[in-house]
């Protein structure tokens with residue numbers, strides 16, 4: 024939906040609260056903002072599905088048709104408001120501000136309840152700002168807002184059979200908090216309107232930049248090997264930056280660093296990897312054959328898709344398993360990818376029970392996640408309870424040596440993720456893969472399995488890319504264990 028450039032809409036106001044420079048780009052140079060990531064698109068899609076479900080709680084409500092011109096939406100909304108019906112997505116203009124409200128419920132002869140629907144599972148501080156901005160605009164347009172609420176997902180709701188929308192949502196009143204914010208929000212909005220109309224504002228980079236689409240642009244002045252790669256609290260890196268220190272070579276000798284940070288800094292300064300041989304030897308000695316390298320890909324839907332699932336619960340839809348029965352045995356590979364037409368958890372459990380045997384280490388990267396997926400799956404299939412209790416003792420987390428810096432290669436660039444460790448330690452990498460990250464895997468699976476398209480070719484192509492991606496995740500672990508063994512002389 025296109026809005027007239029001059030308006031400060033609710034989404035622009037929220038952008039402006041996070042960064043005035045980002046707001047300015049949204050208004051004046053939108054084309055220079057890179058497209059949203061697959062993860063963000065998925066979050067937005069889920070947000071609109073949640074919004075539609077919430078409407079069911081307000082029978083008789085009418086949806087105001089939005090126009091690309093804010094003034095026309097305003098006229099339609101004012102007309103609908105005069106009928107004193109429940110309104111969905113009514114949009115109002117006041118001066119140069121514009122807000123679309125999720126739900127408006129008439130109270131008495133002239134007042135309204137303003138209800139903001141969120142796909143989160145709690146009320147967050149930014150929701151107060153969001154609703155306070157709406158209240159300011161709607162009251163500026165002549166509506167009387169007597170109460171404000173946030174409607175959000177109940178994380179404890181477990182679906183059994185038909186979706187029970189009244190149990191899926193929770194509603195918190197936030198009227199007092201919103202009233203308290205009114206004058207602040209008014210001042211912020213005035214400031215933002217000035218920024219929007221001016222030239223590009225000078226804004227310093229900060230912790231808020233982490234997920235900003237303009238990150239590459241604003242951080243382009245940083246050297247490739249920069250102080251923000253140092254693990255831990257980024258406050259230290261910002262302190263160094265204020266002193267004019269941007270790269271590892273310029274860190275003063277007397278600068279206080281933790282033992283872990285010292286390992287990293289000296290690896291970057293010398294270009295040599297760090298190795299803690301005793302710790303790595305102990306870690307590798309815990310691995311017992313057969314070795315099972317396991318990785319899940321999951322989906323997490325805001326609206327529970329299957330019985331006995333809750334909002335955002337991780338459902339394993341795919342796994343890859345490499346098995347090495349002995350040091351000299353040929354590597355075996357097994358995989359599973361759910362078609363999506365039924366709850367995949369019983370199939371995942373039954374297949375893994377067949378494959379994982381009675382003994383041997385199960386190696387996963389961030390093993391708590393794999394154990395969590397299994398624990399949730401078993402909740403719906405109690406016949407696997409005993410099996411899972413025995414199985415979880417066999418897990419070994421391959422993240423541990425990298426999290427603890429028992430091994431660190433400067434090519435990891437501060438990261439302890441499989442995607443960065445693999446090319447640092449082996450000749451393999453995730454480069455040039457059609458699907459090369461978990462977020463995209465989840466997005467693509469949701470798109471071809473639960474989306475509206477019925478394109479079989481597209482689905483086959485995505486499934487083939489998913490198979491390759493998940494297989495590389497477990498092959499990566501095999502290769503990393505081999506490399507570690509070589510390094511400590513036990514390979």
Ligand code: SF4
Pocket residue numbers: 041042043044045226227228229231232235236237238241242
């Ligand atoms: S990267 Fe940081 S400074 Fe640049 S627009 Fe985003 S939040 Fe603002």
